[in-house]
Amino acid sequence: MAVRIGLTGGIGSGKSTVLAMLQELGATAIDADAISRATTAPGGAAIPLIAQKFGADFIAPDGALDRAKMRERAYAHPEARRELEQIIHPLVGQESARQVEAALAAGARCIVFDIPLLVESGRWRRQVDRVLVVDCEPETQVARVTARSGLAPEEVRAIIAAQAPRALRLAAADLVICNEGLTLEALRYEVEQAARSFGL
Template sequence: MFVVGLTGGIAAGKSIVASRLGALGAAVVDADRLAREVVEPGTPGLAEIAQRFGEGVVQPDGSLDRAALGAIVFSDPAARLDLEAITHPRVQALSLQRMCEAVADDPARVVVYDVPLLVEARGVGEFDHIVVVHAPASMRIARLVTLRGMDPAEARKRVDAQASDEQRAAVADDVIDSSTSLASTEKQTDALYARLVDLAVAKARA
């Protein structure tokens, strides 16, 4: 199985790249989606979060109040680490299951793990190739404000809470520059996918 770790800072354009890779034929496993699954109502993950952070992070319908939890963990590094200790092992186990399912019929298929916190939490050792989607921090903050309606101070806090551009660049095998245009980002992604297919086929044949 050839697994690509796809990462990038918040609002860097990673979702655009992931969507394009999926359209081209890659199996895309979304870490954020898995992270929601492991804290759905009734799950052990949500119960453990409520025990650690209080019932105030659970909405009346039994679902996680993401805004309330986010307000806690993005202003308290220790709290964020506690949350990651609860969710990350569960997400890791579920992601491996989904990856194996994706290549059951085609061992040479490119598997892309779309993971925002690859540098911060997942680590690079389990991936065959690391792709970083890059846009300058100032641009990402502006995108959060204009596209998501986020307060500038909160946007800065979200960006600062993640790994730096330098830390991500240090682990990258490929970098997609998303700071110019959508067309440019897609063109870079198309060329990347062609290279990834070759690498996946080579590994399957080895």
């Protein structure tokens, strides 16, 4: 039976780098965020349901979700975010399950679920055997994200503030990779140690 790992970490923690390294070591990745984005892309499974619930003007001319308009709606009406999640989350669950079946059929030994909102959502915890958190200091997150994205430091701090508190993520972890001041080689060593404990 494949080991199921939930991978999470705040923005700029290095979670994507860790995921890529785990894949190199033989893990199968299931990216909940990418699946979620696909449901609201042109032709995505959520689009007809969104049009039905919120109206056709929430669909952009290219057939995707009009994210700016939905953000405005969710800001003015907090329940709109919940309503949108009630459409998207079941679809993400179905597609994740389909990808898991395909991975198991292909003989996967370790399936890593890349779940940015693992701690916030609550529902994911029951679906994984272990939770791996990639962690670093908040100022390191700010420095990394401003360097790569061009966002202002206060914008990055606002994103961090909107994510699960660091202490809550760490409390949910079965294993933590502290990605603070590590070279890529040192990070790879940490990931290899974790992978070994997952049976890779």
